[in-house]
Amino acid sequence: MVNDQQPSIPVWRSRAVAALAAITFLLSTGCLDQAEVRRAKSSLYDAEFAIVYGAVIKGVQKSYANYQEDAAKGAIHTAWHPVRFQNQSEDPRAAQLSATTQGFGNTSGQPNNGTGMAAAPRGVYKRYFVRFDVSVVGGRPWRVRVIGHASEWDPGMAVPNELHGAALPAWLPGRVDALTVEIYRRLKSVAVKDLSPPTQAPAGEEPKKTDASKFANVPPPAATLLAAIVDTLNVRAYDSLRALIDNEAEWSLGASPSGDTAFAMWQADGSVLEAMRKAIDAGCGPAANNAVICPAAAADAGYRDWRLTLSARSGSWKITSFVQGR
Numbered sequence: 001m002v003n004d005q006q007p008s009i010p011v012w013r014s015r016a017v018a019a020l021a022a023i024t025f026l027l028s029t030g031c032l033d034q035a036e037v038r039r040a041k042s043s044l045y046d047a048e049f050a051i052v053y054g055a056v057i058k059g060v061q062k063s064y065a066n067y068q069e070d071a072a073k074g075a076i077h078t079a080w081h082p083v084r085f086q087n088q089s090e091d092p093r094a095a096q097l098s099a100t101t102q103g104f105g106n107t108s109g110q111p112n113n114g115t116g117m118a119a120a121p122r123g124v125y126k127r128y129f130v131r132f133d134v135s136v137v138g139g140r141p142w143r144v145r146v147i148g149h150a151s152e153w154d155p156g157m158a159v160p161n162e163l164h165g166a167a168l169p170a171w172l173p174g175r176v177d178a179l180t181v182e183i184y185r186r187l188k189s190v191a192v193k194d195l196s197p198p199t200q201a202p203a204g205e206e207p208k209k210t211d212a213s214k215f216a217n218v219p220p221p222a223a224t225l226l227a228a229i230v231d232t233l234n235v236r237a238y239d240s241l242r243a244l245i246d247n248e249a250e251w252s253l254g255a256s257p258s259g260d261t262a263f264a265m266w267q268a269d270g271s272v273l274e275a276m277r278k279a280i281d282a283g284c285g286p287a288a289n290n291a292v293i294c295p296a297a298a299a300d301a302g303y304r305d306w307r308l309t310l311s312a313r314s315g316s317w318k319i320t321s322f323v324q325g326r
Helices: 009-030 034-041 049-063 092-101 172-190 220-235 259-267 270-281
Strands: 043-045 067-070 075-078 127-138 142-153 191-193 245-250 285-287 291-294 306-313 316-324
Touching (some): 034 043, 043 172, 127 172, 127 270, 142 270, 172 191, 220 270, 220 306, 220 316, 270 306
Antiparallel strands (some): 043 191, 067 075, 075 127, 127 142, 285 291, 306 316
């Protein structure tokens, strides 16, 4: 007799996938002291640039020996490195194999391997790769920014496919944290806490809103957007920031545009959003293609620092680019 309360196999599969994602995330970060992770992410380094940059290089070298660096820009870019999972449970391919051999994955007549169990799916042979962009930014005290990228490769593919947005794997944040902590440990003696707390309103009062009229050199809808960005950054209500970002926003020179990736990368590093606030505070002005750029000086050909661009897309003004260099 069938038990009507028992979930069907597809439900079990969806639950297994959700559980795997949670387990993978915990395993990828579990070996780190989370208090130390928080200290590493909130630290600036009060030392000469050469000292900080040298420590960052050594921290990167420990696990990612293949890299390129540009000391003039304070930038280090690792090559793609294969991901070596700490154990079978952390490897997302292990769950595919386990689910298949237990019968959960063989719902469409998948052939077995002669033992009565389903053969391993093609996805089990996936390979995963990771690389990092690490930069020393600002001025003394310096901030170290670590951005991770992930890609996957299937048999038959010429090159790995970089993952973006919702496809970013659960193991990536843990590896970003690990590299951030490795660098922090080498600079712990010169670390100082970032003392830029979010702006808070008195208890029971709404935060004071930014007056859009202060942005007099831009179209009114763009001024309204700038005020909303400032208000969001003031209280660090980063969840609200996503709605202000265009779905095809440029977040890194040469990378595929993506609003989801832009949001994930910017809100993961306080220094990036701090740079966004500074760009707005420096004054905004008109740019080519009816856009608005902050700071206004970014319209000059020789400008190489952070620049924020706002544009009207489908009748609504959005953040369409926030990049460094050019």
